[in-house]
Amino acid sequence: MVREDLIAGAVNFLQDPSVASASLEKQIEFLKSKNLTQEEIDISLARSRDPSQATSSPSRYPYQPPRRDWRDWFIMATVTSGVGYGLYTAAQRYIIPLIAPPTPPQLEQDKAAIDESFNKAFSLIDQLASDTAAIKAAENERTEKLDTALKDVNTVVEDLKAASNRREAESRIVADQVAGLKELVPKSLEAWKAxxxxxxxxxxxxxxxxxxxxxxxxxxxxxxxxxxxxxxxxxxxxxxxxxxxxxxxxxxxxxxxxxxxxxxxxxxxxxxxxxxxxxxxxxxxxxxxxxxxxxxxxxxxxxxxxxxxxxxxxx
Structure with missing residues (x-):
């Protein structure tokens, strides 16, 4: 029983001008490399030399399904097993952990992780509270120093204002005395002269x-x-x-x-x-x-x- 599809492909290959110029031995070796039997090779060579037989052959031979040897089954089994193993590995790694309930060791581990996280959070909160208290104390001390400095500045400003007012009053008194002396000196000179x-x-x-x-x-x-x-x-x-x-x-x-x-x-x-x-x-x-x-x-x-x-x- 011959495979018509392989024979038709071999005929088309042998009718190619570049292949037809090659020797017969090379053509036979190439067809054998394509898994054609000796009978199929002979039919392909005959049909390539006589085109009328190539066109009339489908009418004489019914369509035959392709034959599968052990190599095809081996390849199919290998591919099927590889795909199945990949699906199994993906399911075990990603799907089953999402579907399956956690085990007691996992629960204990998760609990320990949660407790550790809470302890870290509480320690951070305590440290933040202590830092906040220290900052608050420093701010209060700085505020007290600032208030004291402001009081000192206000006292100095008031003293300066009082000194300025006294100086202005003394200046006015001196100015009045000088004005009085200006008026009194000519009168005294006139009286002394008289x-x-x-x-x-x-x-x-x-x-x-x-x-x-x-x-x-x-x-x-x-x-x-x-x-x-x-x-x-x-x-x-x-x-x-x-x-x-x-x-x-x-x-x-x-x-x-x-x-x-x-x-x-x-x-x-x-x-x-x-x-x-x-x-x-x-x-x-x-x-x-x-x-x-x-x-x-x-x-x-x-x-x-x-x-x-x-x-x-x-x-």
């Missing part, structure tokens, strides 16, 4: 009266000249002349007292005139001072007259 002018006027009048008194005494060198001058000078006498006059009035010996008083008055008046003329400022009465100056010869004559009167009184 007082000085009044004293200078009084001093000038006193100088004029002293000069007139000295002129009167120098003009009368005898002992009676003092009394007439003192009484005839009229109203104003300086304090030095008044004290001399009181001493003359209180003396027991009029002639001796008058001579000594005239000598003392002449010397004191002359020295006082010279000192006051040297120290007094030059004002509008400078012409009168120059007119009342005593010449040197008149001073010598008056001193001689005083000495003679003193010797007469002593005798």
């Amino acid at each position: 007082n000085g002018d009044a004293r200078l006027d009084d001093l000038a009048q006193e100088m004029q009266s002293l000069k007139r008194l000295l002129e009167n005494r120098v003009g009368r060198p005898n002992g009676t000249g003092g009394e007439s001058t003192s009484t005839g000078s009229g109203g104003y006498l300086p304090p030095s002349m008044r004290s001399l006059k009181q001493k003359e009035e209180g003396s027991s010996d009029p002639s001796v007292n008058k001579a000594s008083s005239s000598t003392a008055e002449g010397s004191s008046g002359t020295s006082g005139i010279e000192k006051r003329d040297a120290s007094s400022p030059r004002r509008g009465n400078a012409g009168a001072d120059r007119k009342a100056a005593i010449p040197a010869w008149q001073m010598a004559a008056s001193s001689k007259g005083n000495e003679s009167s003193a010797t007469e009184a002593g005798a």
Whole structure:
């Protein structure tokens, strides 16, 4: 019994021009490698050489199912066993663990894993709580330090404000005092100037009266000249002349007292005139001072007259 499908394939192969040019031995070897029997090889060679037989052969031979030898069955068994083993392994690894209930060891293992996870979670929670407490304590301490620093800053700011206010008040007081001094100094200078002018006027009048008194005494060198001058000078006498006059009035010996008083008055008046003329400022009465100056010869004559009167009184 021949296989028509294999024969038809072999005929088509042998009718190929490239195969037809090959030798017969090579063609037979190739067909044997394709598992064709010797009968099938002969039929294929005959049909390839006679195309009419190739076309008419299907009408003479009915269709035959392909024959399977032991190699086909071996291949089928090998493939079937491999696929079955793969399905079994996949079912054991992935499907059965999902369907089958857990065993007691697995339950214990899962329980231990869950307990370990809970212990880790609780330890993490405790550590987190301790860290939170430490952070809270540090934050409270930092807050207290910040509050203390803010209080110190507020105290310093208040002290600075108080010092600034005191400084401003002192500045205002100093400004008021300076303004008062600015107003008071010109007034004081004017008052001092007016007082000085009044004293200078009084001093000038006193100088004029002293000069007139000295002129009167120098003009009368005898002992009676003092009394007439003192009484005839009229109203104003300086304090030095008044004290001399009181001493003359209180003396027991009029002639001796008058001579000594005239000598003392002449010397004191002359020295006082010279000192006051040297120290007094030059004002509008400078012409009168120059007119009342005593010449040197008149001073010598008056001193001689005083000495003679003193010797007469002593005798």
